Amino acid sequence: MRKVACIGAGMTLFRRRMLETPKEMCWEAAAMALDQAGLTIADVDAVVFGSAPDAFDGIHMKGENVLDGCGGTGKPYVRVFTGGGTAVFSPIAAYWHVASGTFDCVLVVNEEKMSSCQPHAQSVFGYIWDPILDRPLKPNLVWIFAMEMNRYMTVHNIRYEDVAAVAVKNKRNAVAHPCAQLPDPNITVEDVMNSEVMAWPVHRLDISPPSDGASALVICSQDFIKRKKVKSPPVWFSGVGWAIDTTFWTDRDLVFPEYLARAAKMAYKQARIDNPRKQIDFAEPYDPFDYKELHHMEGLLLCKKGEAPKLTREGVTQRDGDLPTCPSGGLLGVGNPIAATMGIKVGELYWQLSGQAGKRQIPHEVHTGVTNAWGDLMQFSAVAVMRA
Amino acid sequence: MRVGIVGVGIVPFRPVTPEYSWKEIMYEAASRAYADAGVDPRTDVGSFITCAEDYWEGFGIFDEFTPDQIGAALRPACTVTGDGIHGLAQGVMQVQAGLADVVAVEAHSKISDLLTYDGVVRHAMDPIWNKPLGGHPYYIAGLEMASYLKASKVTERECAAVVAKNRQNAMTNERAAHGAKVDAQDVLDSPPIATPLKSLDVAPLADTAVVIVLAAEARARKLSSNPIWVRGTGWSSDTPWLETRTWERAKYAEDAARMAYRLAKVARAQTAFDVAEVDDKFSYKEPQHLEALGLVKKGSTAAAIKRGDFEVDGKLPVNPSGGSLGCGNVIEASGLHRVAEVALQLRGEAGRNQVDGARTGLAASWRGVPTTSGAVAVLGVGR
Numbered sequence: 001m002r003k004v005a006c007i008g009a010g011m012t013l014f015r016r017r018m019l020e021t022p023k024e025m026c027w028e029a030a031a032m033a034l035d036q037a038g039l040t041i042a043d044v045d046a047v048v049f050g051s052a053p054d055a056f057d058g059i060h061m062k063g064e065n066v067l068d069g070c071g072g073t074g075k076p077y078v079r080v081f082t083g084g085g086t087a088v089f090s091p092i093a094a095y096w097h098v099a100s101g102t103f104d105c106v107l108v109v110n111e112e113k114m115s116s117c118q119p120h121a122q123s124v125f126g127y128i129w130d131p132i133l134d135r136p137l138k139p140n141l142v143w144i145f146a147m148e149m150n151r152y153m154t155v156h157n158i159r160y161e162d163v164a165a166v167a168v169k170n171k172r173n174a175v176a177h178p179c180a181q182l183p184d185p186n187i188t189v190e191d192v193m194n195s196e197v198m199a200w201p202v203h204r205l206d207i208s209p210p211s212d213g214a215s216a217l218v219i220c221s222q223d224f225i226k227r228k229k230v231k232s233p234p235v236w237f238s239g240v241g242w243a244i245d246t247t248f249w250t251d252r253d254l255v256f257p258e259y260l261a262r263a264a265k266m267a268y269k270q271a272r273i274d275n276p277r278k279q280i281d282f283a284e285p286y287d288p289f290d291y292k293e294l295h296h297m298e299g300l301l302l303c304k305k306g307e308a309p310k311l312t313r314e315g316v317t318q319r320d321g322d323l324p325t326c327p328s329g330g331l332l333g334v335g336n337p338i339a340a341t342m343g344i345k346v347g348e349l350y351w352q353l354s355g356q357a358g359k360r361q362i363p364h365e366v367h368t369g370v371t372n373a374w375g376d377l378m379q380f381s382a383v384a385v386m387r388a
Numbered sequence: 389m390r391v392g393i394v395g396v397g398i399v400p401f402r403p404v405t406p407e408y409s410w411k412e413i414m415y416e417a418a419s420r421a422y423a424d425a426g427v428d429p430r431t432d433v434g435s436f437i438t439c440a441e442d443y444w445e446g447f448g449i450f451d452e453f454t455p456d457q458i459g460a461a462l463r464p465a466c467t468v469t470g471d472g473i474h475g476l477a478q479g480v481m482q483v484q485a486g487l488a489d490v491v492a493v494e495a496h497s498k499i500s501d502l503l504t505y506d507g508v509v510r511h512a513m514d515p516i517w518n519k520p521l522g523g524h525p526y527y528i529a530g531l532e533m534a535s536y537l538k539a540s541k542v543t544e545r546e547c548a549a550v551v552a553k554n555r556q557n558a559m560t561n562e563r564a565a566h567g568a569k570v571d572a573q574d575v576l577d578s579p580p581i582a583t584p585l586k587s588l589d590v591a592p593l594a595d596t597a598v599v600i601v602l603a604a605e606a607r608a609r610k611l612s613s614n615p616i617w618v619r620g621t622g623w624s625s626d627t628p629w630l631e632t633r634t635w636e637r638a639k640y641a642e643d644a645a646r647m648a649y650r651l652a653k654v655a656r657a658q659t660a661f662d663v664a665e666v667d668d669k670f671s672y673k674e675p676q677h678l679e680a681l682g683l684v685k686k687g688s689t690a691a692a693i694k695r696g697d698f699e700v701d702g703k704l705p706v707n708p709s710g711g712s713l714g715c716g717n718v719i720e721a722s723g724l725h726r727v728a729e730v731a732l733q734l735r736g737e738a739g740r741n742q743v744d745g746a747r748t749g750l751a752a753s754w755r756g757v758p759t760t761s762g763a764v765a766v767l768g769v770g771r
Contacts, residue, residue: 054442060512064760078468096478128448244466263464
């Protein structure tokens with residue numbers, strides 16, 4: 001199979017409200033990624049776009065509207081969509097564009113503009129439910145994630161302060177990220193525990209903020225790097241996987257994300273990883289809520305079920321720990337423009353593994369990283385393993 | 389690596405399907421396709437792709453509602469927000485990248501559930517520059533038709549003849565919803581929508597679901613005695629701006645065809661195909677697409693229509709299924725349905741509309757107003 005690499009990444013600021021239109025944000029991120037790769041849009045054979053619900057931007061066929069901002073005019077252009085999972089899934093789509101031999105160089109752009117949705121992005125999440133079984137109950141996302149968090153904490157007898165420690169770690173890590181929306185160098189576990197309760201046990205500071213933003217990656221084949229004499233250092237995709245579980249979330253045991261374990265096994269098989277905890281040096285698990293980082297570490301098979309809080313408590317997941325997680329600052333610290341979090345997931349893997357993460361750089365040598373993104377009704381995960 | 393179609397499932401088109409939910413109609417198409425391919429989705433299918441758009445479906449994140457009814461629970465599955473041929477192309481690449489051996493591609497239309505079709509289409513227009521102008525969004529098709537007719541020798545009468553042909557073809561296609569005996573004069577006399585576009589120039593909406601099962605070459609040969617090879621796919625988009633797009637030609641189709649022909653090694657498109665299914669969501673789109681795809685020489689389209697070259701027994705049968713005009717406009721399922729119809733033609737299973745001895749075929753799609761995105765698939769049997 002053809003070797004596929006990421007050779008450039010870019011992202012806009014993540015902010016509560018950006019003045020740029022969706023396509024302007026796409027352009028900004030795409031231009032940065034191309035600049036880093038030392039390429040222009042003329043070098044790009046095809047464009048992949050990723051975004052979560054169209055209703056945030058309030059445009060039907062959002063992908064068609066932003067296509068010129070992504071550099072898609074006159075090119076093969078396609079949008080893939082797996083809810084929040086798009087953050088890691090659209091780079092996987094770009095991977096198969098190149099690995100299949102169809103294209104040599106593909107630009108991936110992910111964008112989300114949640115602030116256009118008034119009064120709050122949560123109102124769009126009123127339309128993600130089964131219209132007969134769920135919608136009459138008027139659920140919202142915090143509500144169901146509270147159930148999942150509660151189930152996870154109850155089964156494994158996890159203390160709330162061990163979950164809150166994740167928010168503290170990530171928001172502190174985000175201080176070193178130039179795009180961050182909610183960095184806080186002084187935040188403590190007490191601050192998280194004392195923040196407003198949204199739906200027990202979820203507190204305000206357990207949740208990542210809604211954001212506007214865009215990110216982009218340049219993904220290409222090994223031959224392309226040689227032929228174009230690309231100077232930007234490559235980081236290779238060594239395994240990709242994705243899986244979706246049943247729509248009926250009420251029928252699942254929420255304590256463990258089985259769909260993520262399946263996606264991870266698919267990626268690890270391709271990457272020839274049989275002992276993830278030993279063979280993976282750091283991780284960017286998807287962390288829209290603090291407990292999700294723990295949940296995803298277990299789903300990624302980086303630790304035993306119920307063991308992730310212990311690793312966090314012992315400092316193993318700190319940037320200088322043995323298994324750093326979310327060195328970027330994650331969604332909790334940098335912000336959560338759903339699909340655009342590609343910039344702090346696959347993008348962070350690229351910057352860390354190519355030694356370009358600046359103040360965020362993990363102090364010891366890292367060779368292999370894994371990331372995942374999570375979406376739909378607590379139901380989908382995409383996983384990518386990358387190597388320097 | 390070659391990729392073949394080993395299973396086809398089409399739910400017959402109907403203007404309304406009140407007894408089906410969107411899940412049930414998807415389930416039926418998937419069951420038909422898996423039975424046709426002889427595969428068990430829970431063990432044999434490595435990846436599932438649904439082609440859908442949130443606003444068509446009435447959901448915030450429609451991808452959530454796709455897995456169960458196509459057998460994809462706890463398996464790799466995703467949504468492509470594009471036409472069915474965009475999805476088919478992703479499936480082909482997944483197989484070629486070694487990510488899956490067998491891929492199921494699904495697309496559907498439950499457009500009869502949508503009470504505000506024109507409002508949703510208008511919602512796809514640029515929210516700052518175009519949407520505030522108001523009007524039924526099909527004025528874009530009217531403008532495009534006017535500009536195409538002016539640039540080509542095709543007139544409203546030839547467009548009307550396309551409608552008559554396709555609705556007649558649909559009369560003998562058991563899967564079609566809008567077959568009718570309509571002659572060109574009926575079309576010309578039908579009420580105007582956005583001159584020169586008249587109401588019978590517009591493909592009426594319909595519901596359906598279509599599933600196609602793809603397999604890698606070795607697997608395809610095991611599963612089927614006659615796999616339909618996907619020799620090449622192509623897709624492309626022109627600018628989304630109304631203000632700067634190419635109006636008189638279907639540039640996206642030209643680019644998509646160039647890519648598909650390169651991959652399929654088609655040197656001369658005019659003689660390469662025995663049958664073609666090309667998008668005809670509006671009557672003028674069929675000749676405009678035929679020119680863009682290089683299936684007819686520019687300037688000779690009108691004469692070819694008059695000669696009946698595109699009839700089922702003509703030189704190059706176009707839309708023998710009845711197309712969107714005759715079967716119904718099934719939004720994102722349109723392209724996948726046409727791939728399925730070509731596959732049935734190449735298998736010799738197209739019933740009363742069978743083109744004798746068809747061995748190569750082409751399917752081309754367009755995502756409809758107000759987009760400039762389309763996709764092309766080149767299919768063939770034998771070596």
